[in-house]
Amino acid sequence: MAKRYLPAILSLSGSLLLWAAWPTSPLTFLIFIAFIPLFRLADIVENRARFFGSAFLLLFCWNVATTWWVGNTTVPASGVAANLLNTLFMLVPVMGYRRTRKWVSPTLAYFTFIVYWMTFEYIHLQWELSWPWLSLGNAFAMHPNWVQWYEYTGVSGGTLWILATNLAIYHVWFQYKFYRKPVLKQIWKPVLILAVPFGISAYINMGLHVPTEGTGAEVVVVQPNIDPYDKFADENESLEVNKMLQLTQKAITNRTSFIVWPETALFVHGAWENKLTYEDYTQKIRLLLQQYPKATLVSGAVTLKRYNQNDEIPSSARRNSDGDMVYDVFNAGVQIDTSNVVGVYHKSKLVPGVELIPYVHYLSFMNSLALDFGGISGSYGRSPGVELMENKATHIKVFPTICYESVYSEFVAEHVREGANILFIMTNDGWWGNTEGHRQHLQYARLRAIETRRWVARSANTGISAIINKNGEIVDSLPYWEEGVLKATVTPNSYLTFYVKYGDLLSKAAVLFCILLILYSFFLRLTRKRITNTL
Structure with a gap:
């Protein structure tokens, strides 16, 4: 038996x-x-x-x-x-x-x-x-x-x-x-x-x-605690941006180098990339930054890019209802400062079934099957954006990983090799509620810090936002499902670990x-x- x-x-x-x-x-x-x-x-x-x-x-x-x-x-x-x-x-x-x-x-x-x-x-x-x-x-x-x-x-x-x-x-x-x-x-x-x-x-x-390090940089991390299932409602968008601006004002100082907002914090219904600098929310942010000219805001966003007839059209592109416009939607990161230029990073490691229908270029009819969590459904675009973001006043470069991307060791290491001094993680992993999902995601970020010997600033919409040092230790954090703001001095690093230099x-x-x-x-x-x- x-x-x-x-x-x-x-x-x-x-x-x-x-x-x-x-x-x-x-x-x-x-x-x-x-x-x-x-x-x-x-x-x-x-x-x-x-x-x-x-x-x-x-x-x-x-x-x-x-x-x-x-x-x-x-x-x-x-x-x-x-x-x-x-x-x-x-x-x-x-x-x-x-x-x-x-x-x-x-x-x-x-x-x-x-x-x-x-x-x-x-x-x-x-x-x-x-x-x-x-x-x-x-x-x-x-x-x-x-x-x-x-x-x-x-x-x-x-x-x-x-x-x-x-x-x-x-x-x-x-x-x-x-x-x-x-x-x-x-x-x-x-x-x-x-x-x-x-x-x-x-x-x-x-x-x-002990790797050689540079001078410290003040970073402000915002956790707005917006229900991910409500944040895409039309009537909520303005209130949500104002909330994040108010939280930012509580912590920002003349020494602040970066402000970090979570994934899809801006333009939740999409904004055209060639017009980002003229968007109302961009102007509001610039009004705040004019009081703190050394600061740069890095935020998650949803952006749109239109293709012309002469452009190479990727498989992720979609058409409007009239069929006369071809465009891509990106889960993106944007960099806003007092200049007239908005830097845009495109998330490239997309979640299968949610942000990406695998191998849709072979099975284009399946593109409509991507799960809809309240935002823009269908596969996101993956054409390259900027690789890194840089604070022009301090010349500090950051890699703005978006959510799921932070689980990929070699992917993060490649961007550190390109010159990133600090790692940012912008996430909205509250979709899965108060489960092990967001807690595991936070813990994995500690491994990226060790592999690259970079400080990590993590802004999570509903938590857990955190500051992690180069040894993988959580220096400070905000509880899950509470709004708040973190302010910390992190240390930019230019040292390249063996893993960063040579990969896996x-x-x-x-x-x-x-x-x-x-x-x-x-x-x-x-x-x-x-x-x-x-x-």
């Missing part, structure tokens, strides 16, 4: 461990044993279909338990679809490992699992069905003191650490259980794998590695090894066929 139900028990145990280890749970250490039930399933379940079902149960329950809030919208089925798809994607490296372990040694099989999983995570960051929320290295977001070495490896280093530790512990148990090899003679391997990263992080935390080398190495493994498997299959035909 126990053997019959063992696969189900292992599946549920694995999903429970993964869920319990994930932010914002305090049981992070469980991540170091959370994959052991999956490895055991691969050893005891011989039937391929039954193993697929057991692994699916484990991964699906983990996805649902950790990111169920994705469906906490006007269309709950979207959450089911997202969790189901992500589970199926995760099964690709798992099934690849099961197949490979049949023709290689156990040690090489363990190596292939790491390679396959890291390859999956890297690809999952690149394509239009991207959902990097459950990249394993994100598990340490609440413990930046454990992973100060992310400035060399990025989040993929955490993925490698987790998988290597799980495999080493499982191997020791397996050798003892079936071969009676003494645990004490083998335990040093998982202990070493577990301890060395802690030691490296402790070394960095001791202050033996670990993941790229995993992709290379994965290609070699696939080629090797084809080689073995061909040679076996030749031997069989000869016999």
